[in-house]
Amino acid sequence: MKKILSTPVSAEDLKDIKIGDIIYLNGTVVTCRDVAHRRLIEYGRELPVDLKGGCIFHAGPIVRKKGDGKFEMVSIGPTTSMRMEKFEKEFIKETGVKVIVGKGGMAEKTAEGCREYKAIHCVIPAGCAVMAAVEFEEIIGAEWTDLGMPETLWISRVKEFGPLIVSIDAEGNNLFEKNKKVFNKRKEQQVKEISEKVRFIK
């Protein structure tokens, strides 16, 4: 059965969710990336959106204005979450955000933030920008539009947004860090074997 969360998400909702699980989300999602993180944490500017129990999406979309003056999501996909690593722990603390969606893993500090303030980080398969766009039912607001289309905080209503693969759970377990250890171990063996075969300079 599909596991579907709805915003606002509570710490209780995240209790049984583990790394590697697949979940979906109903409710509100706000796109939020580099500059918004910088503004909140480094410059201490208040975010123009309440994220308590909410979900942010590290993404830069293609948005189109329709005939009726409303905006429509044309294409949207995740951007590399690691770029926000420097700010994310404090971001979670300051905003009370519960679900962070992006691509690739995040590191130690974010995992700490997830454990201390009960939040999760998930990845949505990247390059699937039309799939994700059709899960965005409506754009209900746009803040900090001075940042341009990719960085604007697009506030949207989503239906079964996902699949979201949990990469850091609320206990601070980290799927990508675990995988990386395995990849690195396998790497040594492979490099050794192949190197033997390419001794062309004798």
Place this chain on the structure above:
Amino acid sequence: MFDKEKFTEIVSNFVTMSGKILPDDVTQKLEELKNAETGELAKTVYKCYFDNQELARKLSRPSCQDTGVINFYVNAGEHFPALGQINDCLKEAVRRSTAEAPLRHNTVAIFDEKNEGTNVGERAPYIHWEIVPDSDKIEIKPYMSGGGCSLPGRAITLMPSAGYEAIVQYVFDTIVDWGINACPPLLVGIGIAGSVENAAVLSKKALLRPIDERHPNPKGAQMEKDLEKGLNELGLGPQGISGRSTVMGVHIETAARHPSTISVAINVGCWSHRWGDIIIDKDMNYEIISHKGAKI
């Protein structure tokens, strides 16, 4: 007479289409890799890949939001008319596709750090030229590479004492450190030459030939196969969440080196490897090589 308008239209339509539909070789390889997966996570991700391609086609939208800074690789027949006008036509084609596809605005001017929103700018689109003797046709390969798959790009000049062994190490280090965010399964392009700029261009050209087409030298071909097998043993899986494979393929392109240097460069293409190949003759008849049967 060279029909400038017609030529621009063909290229623009081709660019727009190749942002929506993956070339045949990529689709076929993804199908193979998808079928080999056994884990639930990996299977789920591949299903998204295929569902997304279907939706992009149906709704006629760019399949990935990052449509890159467009590069063109041009093989121009020496007898093709009006070679001097091609630069202008290609720029105009990108301008049109940006509005029509629509493509995301990705060209940021260096130093002024301004984005004009047209995907046209200083040396953008970037155009690589080669002249083909004895031909009156022009072959154009557009390539859209996003930020995620451009980030792993790197190059180094090694001492010959380090040998090809150091190339192997460099490739594996790059893929493990940087591959996850480049949206695996990856196509890995390796350039080997005597200096970094030659190696770098070759590493990109290596991505623009059909997957599994091998290096003409049997040792080169073997090295491609060995690297491919080895990288797949790492098991990065789609999106780096772990799985049966890491790469769609490994291609090496080479140029003779200097006795004192051995330079190597790496570029990767992501699963959404949007490259195209179209040949246009002087009467504006065209043949699409990369997407058989496609309509533009």
